Amino acid sequence: MFESQIAALLAQTWTSRLLVFAYHRIVPKPDSMLQGEVTAAAFDSQTGWLARHATVLTLPDAIERWRRGKLPRRAACITFDDGYLSNFETALPILQRWQVPATFFIATGFLDGGRMWNDTIIEATRRTSVAAFDLSDYGLGRVAIDAERPVLADQLLDALRRLPYDQRERCVAAIATQSRVDLPNDLMMTSEQVRQLARLGMDLGGHTETHPILARLPADAARAEILLGKENLAQIVGAAPRTFAYPNGVPGKDYLVEHVAMVREAGFEAAVTTAFGGVAADDDALQLPRVIPWDQRAAAFARRAAQASRSPPGERL
């Protein structure tokens, strides 16, 4: 589709809705082990497209204007979940080139050398030269390393997601040990890099301490995760975060009504989910839907934005 046709399509559809785009990491080049992640080239074209066709705001700024009914036409926010180093090394220079702000939701427990469990699985599977993982202690049997590595990693991630938290942690540790490789400890940002993002005018948001699925935790533990993540981030950047992203973020599955109340009580002004859609006037500020831009081409990205801008209200509790 030509740029002018896209612009015409959006002129009709994307008017009043706020579109909040959700990224995780930005990969410098295509990576078969990280197929769902957006490449630097695609992120550059998507950001450039937003810079030319939309008004990109920080999430707190957009929400303030949304509350007053004063959103500009085609208002957009760019968000990153988790705190990956590639946000700083790869995405930041692109954001700066296009002079647009973004919100970074940080799971503070992994800063400064930590690693999320899914990355332990992905990197152990990518790098190992052993013939199999023996996971019989966890009900998963002997897993031969003979299939395509990306397929194998996906299967392991699926199986481990279903395990209870403690058992999953032990199984991840077993895979790390059995892989007999040195796993990377530089996948996430340092505290200093997070501070630099704040200094550059970027918004830093809460994403809990260790990224648990809140719906699977006892209420006290869920509340403690939300609060600790907030306090740690406040300590690092010197100001309390105003925005929050629910880990995994599916309404009714990953978080429940009680967690929305906890996020409100913790003092957050806005929170985002992974429900698809554009933010309408009557949405809940603590359950804002987002747009996941998995499309690598600018035209497909624009079509997805158009779809979100006229979607029914995002699913919420």
Ligand SMILES: [Zn+2]
């Ligand atoms: Zn996350």
